[in-house]
Amino acid sequence: MAQNVVLIELDRQEVKRPSLHAISLAKQLSGDFAVLVLGHGLDQVAASLVSYGATSVIVADHSALAEPLADRYASVIADVMRQEGAKTLLGASSTFSKDILPRTAALLDAPMLTDVLAVEQVEGGIAFRRPVNAGSMLATVKVAGERLVLTARATAFAAPTKDAQACPVQKFEFDATALPNGMQFVSREERVSDRPDLTEARVVVGGGRPLKDPETFERLVGGLANALGGAVGATRAAVDAGMAPNDYQIGQTGKVIAPDLYIAVGVSGAIQHLAGIKDSRVIVAINKDPDAPIFQMATYGLVGDLHQVVPQLIESIRQS
Amino acid sequence: MKILVPFKSVPDPYAGPGEAAKSVINPFDEIAIEEALRIRERGDATEITAVTIGARAVDEQIRSALAMGVDRALRVDDSRSLDPYAVARILRVLVEKEAPQLVLMGKQAVDDDSNQVGQMLAGLLGWPQATFISKIEFQENKTRAQCSRETDGGIEVIAISLPAIVTTDLRLNEPRYVSLPGLMKARKRPIEVLTCEQLGVIVQPLTTTLSTSRPPKRAGGVRVESVEELMTKLKEEAKVL
Numbered sequence: 379m380a381q382n383v384v385l386i387e388l389d390r391q392e393v394k395r396p397s398l399h400a401i402s403l404a405k406q407l408s409g410d411f412a413v414l415v416l417g418h419g420l421d422q423v424a425a426s427l428v429s430y431g432a433t434s435v436i437v438a439d440h441s442a443l444a445e446p447l448a449d450r451y452a453s454v455i456a457d458v459m460r461q462e463g464a465k466t467l468l469g470a471s472s473t474f475s476k477d478i479l480p481r482t483a484a485l486l487d488a489p490m491l492t493d494v495l496a497v498e499q500v501e502g503g504i505a506f507r508r509p510v511n512a513g514s515m516l517a518t519v520k521v522a523g524e525r526l527v528l529t530a531r532a533t534a535f536a537a538p539t540k541d542a543q544a545c546p547v548q549k550f551e552f553d554a555t556a557l558p559n560g561m562q563f564v565s566r567e568e569r570v571s572d573r574p575d576l577t578e579a580r581v582v583v584g585g586g587r588p589l590k591d592p593e594t595f596e597r598l599v600g601g602l603a604n605a606l607g608g609a610v611g612a613t614r615a616a617v618d619a620g621m622a623p624n625d626y627q628i629g630q631t632g633k634v635i636a637p638d639l640y641i642a643v644g645v646s647g648a649i650q651h652l653a654g655i656k657d658s659r660v661i662v663a664i665n666k667d668p669d670a671p672i673f674q675m676a677t678y679g680l681v682g683d684l685h686q687v688v689p690q691l692i693e694s695i696r697q698s
Numbered sequence: 699m700k701i702l703v704p705f706k707s708v709p710d711p712y713a714g715p716g717e718a719a720k721s722v723i724n725p726f727d728e729i730a731i732e733e734a735l736r737i738r739e740r741g742d743a744t745e746i747t748a749v750t751i752g753a754r755a756v757d758e759q760i761r762s763a764l765a766m767g768v769d770r771a772l773r774v775d776d777s778r779s780l781d782p783y784a785v786a787r788i789l790r791v792l793v794e795k796e797a798p799q800l801v802l803m804g805k806q807a808v809d810d811d812s813n814q815v816g817q818m819l820a821g822l823l824g825w826p827q828a829t830f831i832s833k834i835e836f837q838e839n840k841t842r843a844q845c846s847r848e849t850d851g852g853i854e855v856i857a858i859s860l861p862a863i864v865t866t867d868l869r870l871n872e873p874r875y876v877s878l879p880g881l882m883k884a885r886k887r888p889i890e891v892l893t894c895e896q897l898g899v900i901v902q903p904l905t906t907t908l909s910t911s912r913p914p915k916r917a918g919g920v921r922v923e924s925v926e927e928l929m930t931k932l933k934e935e936a937k938v939l
Contacts, residue, residue: 472850477829477830480814483821520906558824564844567851631726679920694926
């Protein structure tokens with residue numbers, strides 16, 4: 379029995395590291411927490427989760443859960459919550475949790491808050507801070523009711539420490555034949571890349587519309603990312619123009635990043651894009667338009683032609 | 699096939715700074731309306747009903763939906779500030795009343811950025827869901843649909859049985875423009891107005907926004923003149939290289 383349950387996300391049988399950051403939010407709530415993982419063939423995954431301070435690692439391990447289909451995942455997660463008598467269900471913001479957790483909230487007759495940034499003490503209890511309007515405003519929201527579902531923005535919470543005494547692994551038993559069956563997995567695009575994951579990388583290079591075509595984008599933005607061992611991201615305009623795949627998009631409707639260093643190449647700085655980068659520690663902007671809004675929030679701004687500046691920068695990094 | 703398209707009115711996200719933002723159809727919902735129209739145009743849908751919840755002021759956006767080409771428009775008259783779960787519970791009753799085979803809606807509203815209503819509605823109805831889609835194709839005499847979903851790791855394809863809830867991502871289509879004569883014509887079209895009481899649904903929002911504030915501004919604006927200077931700053935001042 380735990381008061382709070384943290385859902386962990388997997389990517390090809392590995393724990394997705396940003397999903398662990400939801401544990402740090404759980405630790406700020408009252409009561410203890412369990413971690414929950416769903417999938418198939420999870421012995422190693424479960425063993426890797428025992429030292430985060432949870433009361434237990436709950437494992438729903440079945441071939442019917444090999445792919446994260448929202449109808450059956452939500453059904454199992456809601457049953458775990460009921461069995462545990464848990465109050466709060468948490469996950470880290472991602473397309474995985476945004477797909478599954480609102481559905482689970484409805485099954486639990488619970489409200490949900492997306493992208494929680496912080497817990498605040500208010501009169502009569504706690505409230506949660508979350509961004510609205512593409513992050514241009516922060517709302518402090520209080521919730522009523524027995525149960526609650528939260529997603530934590532991973533960049534707003536630190537990675538949890540992994541130094542607690544090992545907790546037990548508990549297998550969740552359920553009848554797989556009784557699961558909803560209206561959704562089937564067909565296929566997933568497998569893109570092989572040597573670059574780090576965009577949401578986990580220490581360095582990210584992002585490109586905008588002036589990169590013009592996929593080749594130039596890859597040569598300059600990709601080349602700079604390679605020189606720095608970083609990940610590649612893009613603005614909506616660059617993705618719309620076909621220069622980069624959809625999942626490279628950073629911003630309000632794409633990914634939110636907070637690397638040590640973000641280099642924005644030919645990025646003007648629409649608020650929808652800035653919403654996804656503003657927690658980066660250092661932002662470098664390279665743009666030929668001295669009035670581009672990105673310069674107002676960049677730590678370092680360099681006005682210049684990216685076709686000249688970026689190759690020079692790649693060269694200097696390679697030499698240093 | 700009947701399609702229901704729930705939509706939300708939001709302040710225009712592309713209004714310039716300092717400009718008073720007029721209300722528009724939430725851009726993701728506009729994509730859902732466009733997709734419904736395309737499905738009807740290729741002969742796969744017989745009726746598209748657009749629904750929204752709000753006070754009379756949202757009739758302006760309903761007329762835009764009518765001008766785009768939806769067949770019917772329905773407004774649940776409720777001027778309260780509702781949270782996603784309250785909206786989903788109202789929509790559930792409407793779906794049960796209208797009995798569509800497909801509910802198409804935006805993945806999130808760009809004012810609240812919650813990204814919850816479609817999934818909650820699917821959970822309440824016990825229907826399959828396909829979220830964040832960039833493509834939809836009907837199969838087996840429109841009893842099933844194959845959907846491409848935009849996930850963090852790239853495109854995922856799933857098949858769902860209908861009836862189902864489908865939420866749209868940015869690149870599903872490019873919504874059509876509404877002409878001024880089209881808008882004028884839409885002014886004469888009826889809008890069905892219902893109340894929660896008439897629908898027999900009692901909902902109270904469970905979340906309350908206590909306050910809003912502006913996030914701290916990033917201090918920025920240091921200009922460097924050359925790649926050399928930038929390299930020096932990154933190494934010695936920021937210590938990120």
